[in-house]
Each structure stands twice: as structure tokens, then as C-alpha cells.
Amino acid sequence: MAGVAVSTTINGDAVEYLCQPDETLLEVLRDRLGLTGAKEGCGTGDCGACSVIVDGRLVCSCLVLGAEAEGRKVETIEGMAHGDQLHPLQQKFLEHAALQCGICTPGFLIAAKDLLAKNPSPTEEEIRFGLAGNLCRCTGYDKIVRAVQDAAVVMKGA
């Protein structure tokens, strides 16, 4: 199989890579680029642990081909903080203990960032439905919802 040459932007940086035509964006991120923050929980788009944002759209990177990133802008968990300054969602997840094992956390943070970008003042119900594509088995979601509510308040004030 011949590799596909891809030029893309990841977390603001120009990136080039070769990938196989059937290789997912998740595999490229994790295995070729060392960006292991996105996790594979299912490989079928059911758990959201591999969530990334491509051209402003929240996607499961296990359902996107690496070749499809050509010419696009990809945002991953590794680009969420600005240097040593955590994103308000990251800070609120820590303060609210919105993670236990933490495997779903990168996906939740990316999905929550996308949610608040589109709806800066979500109701509890909107948060719950907005994050329904991400599975967490540890927390029962209570503290995740509270962290997102709190982050929304902080971000509006900023």
C-alpha cells in the first residue's frame, strides 16, 4: 500500500505526515505523531475518548481517516492549555474532581470546549445532551456537569 502524504495544521502548527489510506486520524495522532492524549476506548465512535475538533467541528478521530486531515485545522487536548496556563475547563475539572481514572477526560474537555464555543450559557440539560457522546464510567457525570457549569461562568466573565 502506498502512503498518502498529508499536510495539515495541528494545534496551530504545520504538520506533515505519510499515512496509509485506511489509517484513522486517531492512529496517526497516537502512533505517528506521538499525540497520545486522544484515547481509543472503542474504535467505533461510541465512547468519545478520541474526540478532537476538525475545522471547528467535534469529531471522533477514530471515525476520521488520517488522509482527511489534509488542509484542515485539527485541535487536540495537547493544544488546549496555553503554555502553563490551563484552559478554564481544565482548571475546573481539577477543582471539581471531575475525573477519577481520567481516561475519558481529554475527550470530555474537547467536547465541552466545543459545546461552550457554540453555546456559552448552556442549561444543565444542554450540557448533559451536549456531552452525551462521551462515556465516563467512574464519576456518574455529576462533577463533570458542575465543572462545565462553573467553567462557563468563568469564561463569560473573561
Next chain:
Amino acid sequence: MNFDPRFTGRNFSSVGTRPIRPDGIDKVTGRARYGADFNMAGQLVGRVLRSPHAHAVIKSIDTSKAEKLAGVKAVITAKDLPDLTDGDAAMYDILDNSMARKKALYDGHAVAAVAAIDARIARQALKLIEVDYEVLPHVTDVDEAAQHHAPLINDQVFTEGLEEKPAKPSNVTKRTQFGHGDVHKGFAQADFIVERSFKTEQTHQGYIEPHACVASVNPDGTADLWVCTQGHFVYRQHCAQLLGLEASKLRVTSSEIGGGFGGKTHVWAEPVALALSRKAGRPVKLVMTRDEVFRASGPTSATSIDVRIGARKDGTITAAEATLRYSAGPYAGSWAEIGAMTAFACYKLENVKTVGFEVLVNRPKTAAYRAPSAPMAAFAVESSIDELAKELGMDAVDFRIKNAAQEGTRASYGPVYGPIGIGPTLEAVKKHPHMKAPLKANQGRGMACGFWFNFGGQTCTDLNIGMDGSVSLAVGTVDVGGSRASLSLVAAEELGIDYGNVKAIVADTSSLGYNDMTDGSRGTFSSSMATISAARNAIKILRDRAAQMWDIPVDDVTWEKGHAIAKGEKYGNLSPLSLKDIAAKSGTTGGPIAGHSELVADGAGVSFATHICDIEVDPETGAARVIRYTVVQDAGKAVHPTYVEGQYQGGAAQGIGWALNEEYIYGKDGRLQNAGFLDYRIPVCSDLPMIDTQILEIPNPNHPYGVRGVGETSIVPPLAAIANAVSNAVGVRMTHIPMSPPRILAALDAEREG
């Protein structure tokens, strides 16, 4: 060791506060490294070939074509994992489960494995392996498997625990019995008797991180294993035994763990990865797919339980009896036994008898799932308790309060209780505003109690004080949900320093003595005990060093609030020395300062919880939805209350999924029909309400700070609490978990048809 673990009332400075966890930033930035996030030079990709049959003799396996495929570096079968278990039946089962030896015993049972230069070639190689199966009749249902005519899974199994050894083999591995008194006499004294039968379906722990490891075996017999596990020391022992390695030459590092809930207490693919690495001469990464996780790793038991409880008119229970059948997968365990022990543990009973039967079925080997076996027994018993309360015309909470176990009660499984929390949780529930909140049409409220033993076990901890006065704490219990934060709090508390000066890590198997795995809610209980002991040992050295610095007898030096104090008026001019002052001089006063601790953490305090649940049922679709949920549980002492709440909420959420939706569905062909998160649907954010918690603190007398384990009990009451709520909402007793929409509709239809 002269460590005194007894509880002493004290005022806490650090314990009970809610700081940010030390591993937090890595986890919100994507830097934390889980099982699949680690790589080694020259690493190969491992893949496992699994049986498509529920029960089949493996007549032959031809791996020659796969071996010839370019890029394939090793192909293994059971022949590459020779039996070194030396008559240890439990280890033989683990070996056989890792790689089937003679028969495939369930859909998903590993039969061969490959290591190749990439995943694509590894997948192609699996397709080139030819397995000749002789398919056998199978059985997946617990009640059918217990019948005499059922297909026999292991002809060497003769039911244990009967008065005489049976003449014929059976799928029933063991009969166990617990209780005391005379239930016949007790039922004769009863004015009301309730008798019901219940079923629960098999569920999976559902951790989001699939099993993953990287194994590297060197030609000199040394080896490394990086793995997501709840117990790296146990994995080391099991893998070393199965591979014929010396345990001390196998270094196991526990990665961050993406959920376990009991499912990462057993080795699965790790011996396979090591065998592949040994054969290929290169490191091998082996990561399960989600399909493999469901088909081949740790589900809980399916159960079938009969309960009979009798009471006098005044509400006193006179007798209680249960027969519990638990599926174990194709290998013996102790699942029914645990169910039989926990079933009536909440109650003060004069006459009680429980009998457990463990049953082999052609399903994956049952693994522990958070308070294993207890939720199903609690579902059956607490549902029957509600029914009996109705018959008596008593309030469900009052009936339980009247019969609740107390300090001094002989538990149904044997021991006499010390101070316990069942009464206080019930009293708290009785007073809780949730119990008085109005309900609307199609809504129902239920409550239920739960019990879990908790466990202590072998624990080893090192506490090292740096020359700058900062403290590193190395523990051997894997952190599954924030224990590095709670253990840092405990070290800070005992030493009298700030939480921020302590950094806790989970050490690998070559850096610390043996630790039992993180199970039985033991992480914070046992490692905090060991941390307190290690800190006290360090304080002895700190006092000694201070005495040297002052040139006074060590007996005149005390330790208070992080400082050495010279006691007595004659030392009035000596200013206290801080831990930092003493550490700075350590190079000239005797070298590094450290405290070590090795102990068996006995005295894990038993744990009780009572939950309240409001449910709304759609009578058209049968869909049930939790609209309010409250957890009340005794923590002994909540070291980090936010993470204690998290354990309460997480267990409740898992219980809600189990009660309403989750189940393994097998086809007639014995194959799992829903091996994925789309069809095995765990609760998502929009399925649940906020989960309220109330932490009670009834100190455990056997821990210096009163700590009890908190991790597991929260999954015990939900099945029953939700079943009671649904039953109250629809007016029909629900007896089959999960109460999925079709089951609720069927119950409603049966009721309408009368």
C-alpha cells in the same frame, strides 16, 4: 513492627480537606500515560485470535501460513505457554483462560496470537491461522447449566460442599452455606412470609480503557511489563509463574489505569504478550479492542436467586433464607459464596440460612466487579424486604430500622460486628428531605440498603524526605480514583507539613516490597495505614537528628506540627526545628531520612450504605428514568471528601446502568450479540440526574484515623433501590434485572391482563 493501628480521636489539619490531586494536571493535558500510551524501541504489535464458538474441542492449529507472512515475527499457541502451574488449579485456570489448551470454552476464548511489525500485518496473519474445531453443545444460562442434562463444561468438576462426593461430574462446582439458628423454627413463628425468585443478567465493568500492555523479555531472563492493572505485584507473580521467570527479574510498572472496577485484577493477555516477546526477541505491545474486552474479559455473574423471609406482626424478622445460583464462566471461583455471605449482612437475624451454588457456563471467566456478587444478592433480599414491609403495613424504612444489625450483632456470615453504619444510614435516610419530596404520576420512590466487607491486606510504603524538606511517598497500591491525593493528605497530616510538600507516586514492582492489589476498597484504607506507619518511623529519625543537632537526649525531643520540640524548661532557649531545618542538615547528621513500612492492614471496617431513588416510567414504552438519586454511606473518615463523593456517585451510576439497561445478550449459537458500547449501552450524561451524597463518619476502630474503604459499597443498593422504585411506580413487583423497557412493558401487560 510496633505500629499501633487503633483509632485515636484527633483534630485533623489536612485530612478532610479537598486539594487538587497530584496527578491532575497530567490528566487534563493528555500527558498521563495509560496502558496503550507507552512504546519501546523495536516494538511489535501483538494480536490475539479468538474462538468464534462457545464450546469446541481444538483438534489442531496450523500456524505455518501465518508464520511465512512477511513482517510476522512470532506466532504462538498454548504450546508456547507450557503448563508450569504444578497442580495449582487456580493458576491453571488463569493459564487456560489466557490461551485455550484443549477446548475453547466461550465465544472469544484466545486460541493463538501473533506479533508483527504493524497492526495491519498482524490482522492479516490472524486470518492465515487455521484452527480445526469440533463444535460441542454449549450452555450459557445459569439455571440451564445447573440442570443434570446440561452440556458438561469440565468433566473433572464434581460439586464440592455436598455431604458425599457425587458420582457424576456437574457444572455446579460448589455448594456453600452460611447462617445460624433454626430457620424452620423461625418461619413457624412468622405471621407473614414473603417468598420470591429473582434473576439478574450478566454485566461488564465497562472501564473505558481496554486492557493494554507492553512486554519485553530479554535473553538473560529479565523482563519488563508495562500494563494497566489494579495490582502490578499480583500480575508479576502470575506472569512469572506462568512464564517460568523469576519474579524479581520481571519488573512490572503499572501505568495510569483507565478504570478497572475489579476487571483489572486478573491477568488476561499479559502472559500472551510476554510469550510473544520471548519468542520474537522484541518488545510487544498488546491492546485489546472493545469487542475483545466484552467477549473475553471480566463480566460479572448472571444470577438466579430465591428468597424467603418471615416476620411477626410487630415487624420483627423471625427467619430469612436464600438460595443463590451464580454463573462463574467456565472456571470455578467464589462468586456464589460471596453472594451467600453478603445477602442478609444488613440485618439482625436469629434464624438465617443462605446456600450458594456456583455454576459453570460457556461465557467469559467471571471477574470481580465492585463489591463482587453483593449487588445481586441485595437486589433479591431488599426487594423481598420491601414486599414484606408492605404485607405488614409498615413503612419500608421503619421496617429496616427495626431489624438493622448493630454493634454486637452476629452477622449472617459469621463474625460479630463492631461499630457499624447500617442504623445511622437508615436514620439519615428517614430524615432526608428526599424521602418527603412529592411524586407525580408514573413516578415511584424506592430505597434499599447494601453491605460490603472491605479488605486490608499486604501493604508496603516508602516515605523519603529530600534535603529541601519535600517528601516523596512511594506506594504500591494502584491509584484507581484519587488515592495519591488522599495518601498525600495522610502523609502531610502525620508529619505536620503542607499537602503541597508531599508528592505521592505508585512505585513499580522492583522499587517497593509486595503489595496486594487495589481491590476490596483497600487502596486508601491500607496504604494510609502504611503511610502513617512510615511517617511515624520517619519522625523517629527526625527526632533523633534534631537531638543530635541540639546535642540533647532524643527522649527529650517531641514532634509537633511539623517541628522537633525540645521539651522541658532547661531547653527553653532552643527554637523548634522544622522538618525542613532537619532535612537540610541530614547529610552531616547520618544521611538520608526515610520512613518505611511493611504491614498487613487488618481490621478493614465493614461498610454500609442506604440509597434513595425516584423513577419515572413511561407506561407507553416501558422506559424508566432516574429523576432523583441520593446516596448515604459511612466512610469511617473521609480523607478527601470530594473523591469519596465521587466513589458514591460512580457506584450509583454503574448500579443504575445495571438495573435499567446493561446485559450480555447471547444468541442461540452461544455468541455474544452486543459486544460494543452501541449495543451494550452504559449510562450517558443525559441519562442521569445529579447524584446527591451524604457522607457519614462512624470511625473504624482499627485504623488510626478511623478510615473505612469507600469504593465498592455504593454499587450494592442501586439494583434493589431502583427495582423498588420501579415496582412502586408501576404497581408490579419487578424480579428480573435489567428492567429494560421490554421487561417493564411485559410486566405492565401481564398486570393489565390480570
